[in-house]
Amino acid sequence: MSLPAAAQAARPPGAAAGLIGYVIWGLVPRCSFSLDEQGKPMGDRRATGALVHAWAGLLVLIAGHGDQVARVFRSPALLGQLAVSR
Numbered sequence: 001m002s003l004p005a006a007a008q009a010a011r012p013p014g015a016a017a018g019l020i021g022y023v024i025w026g027l028v029p030r031c032s033f034s035l036d037e038q039g040k041p042m043g044d045r046r047a048t049g050a051l052v053h054a055w056a057g058l059l060v061l062i063a064g065h066g067d068q069v070a071r072v073f074r075s076p077a078l079l080g081q082l083a084v085s086r
Helices: 005-010 014-037 042-062 066-074 076-085
Strands: none
Touching: 014 042, 042 066, 066 076
8 A cells, every 4th residue: 555645755764764874875885995005195095985974964965954063062961861872
């Protein structure tokens, strides 16, 4: 049984976002290994990481979840939990 059109429109595209996330985070280590193999200095690897994180932040904003990110930064307890969980 399929969902009505209104329910399908209201459903977030979680599977697509999850797939994109796995692709991004799967490619990040590969890029790092590639830079290691080429003998690039640490600064190049950090710059690549910064660009990837900026891209991920842009995807969060495009998906319309910027308010959730702002909520994390307004809550010191939650921000602390996330900082130590990495």
